[in-house]
Amino acid sequence: xxxxxxxxxxxxxxxxxxxxxxxxxxxxxxxxxxxxxxxxxxxxxxxxxxxxxxxxxxxxxxxxxxxxxxxxxxxxxxxxxxxxxxxxxxxxxxxxxxxxxxxxxxxxxxxxxxxxxxxxxxxxxxxxxxxxxxxxxxxxxxxxxxxxxxxxxxx
Numbered sequence: 001x002x003x004x005x006x007x008x009x010x011x012x013x014x015x016x017x018x019x020x021x022x023x024x025x026x027x028x029x030x031x032x033x034x035x036x037x038x039x040x041x042x043x044x045x046x047x048x049x050x051x052x053x054x055x056x057x058x059x060x061x062x063x064x065x066x067x068x069x070x071x072x073x074x075x076x077x078x079x080x081x082x083x084x085x086x087x088x089x090x091x092x093x094x095x096x097x098x099x100x101x102x103x104x105x106x107x108x109x110x111x112x113x114x115x116x117x118x119x120x121x122x123x124x125x126x127x128x129x130x131x132x133x134x135x136x137x138x139x140x141x142x143x144x145x146x147x148x149x150x151x152x153x154x155x
Contacts, residue, residue: 009065016064020116027112028104035102037070042097043113044071046090047133053077055132062121087136110140118144 024036031039044063048056048071056077060068084090091106098109118126123144130138 013065017066020064020067020120023119024112024116027115028108029112031102031104035104038098038101039094039104039109040067040113040116041070041073042094043109045074045097046093046110047113047117047129047137048075049080049082049093050084050090050133050137051129052081052132055129056080058125059117059121059129062125081132081134084134084136087140090137114141118142 018033021033021036021040024040025031025033028036028039044067048059051059056075060071063071087110090110094106094109095103098104098106103109117129118141123146126144130141130143133141
C-alpha cells in the first residue's frame with residue numbers, strides 16, 4: 001500500500017483507540033486488548049444508558065472516533081436515562097454485555113472504565129457527567145483532579 005491508500009484521520013483514531021485500550025488494560029490489571037475492548041464497550045454502554053441524551057452526546061464527542069462508534073452501537077436515546085436504584089444494576093448490565101466470551105469482574109470493568117475516562121477526558125466534563133449519572137453511580141466514580149484537562153484530544 002502506498003501512503004495515498006491511507007486516511008490520516010483513520011490512522012489517528014486507530015492510534016488513539018489503542019492508547020485508550022492499553023490504558024484500560026493497565027487499569028484492569030490484566031488481560032489482552034481483545035478483553036479490554038469487550039470490557040470497555042460494556043462499561044461505556046452502561047454509563048451511556050444512565051445519561052440524558054445531550055450529556056451522552058457530550059461524552060461521545062470526547063472519545064476517539066472509533067470508540068465513539070462503539071459507544072453509539074445499539075443506543076436507543078428514547079430509552080435514556082435508565083433509572084438506577086443501585087450500582088448493582090450497572091454491574092448486572094456489564095455482566096450481561098460480557099456474556100459469551102472472555103470477561104472480568106463487573107466491578108473491576110466499571111472501575112477501570114471510570115478511571116480511563118477521568119484520565120482522558122476534560123475534568124469539567126467529567127464533573128458534569130458525574131452530576132447526571134445519579135447518586136448510586138456517582139458514589140463510585142472518583143472526582144477528577146481539579147487542575148488537569150484532557151490528556152489528549154479526541155479524533
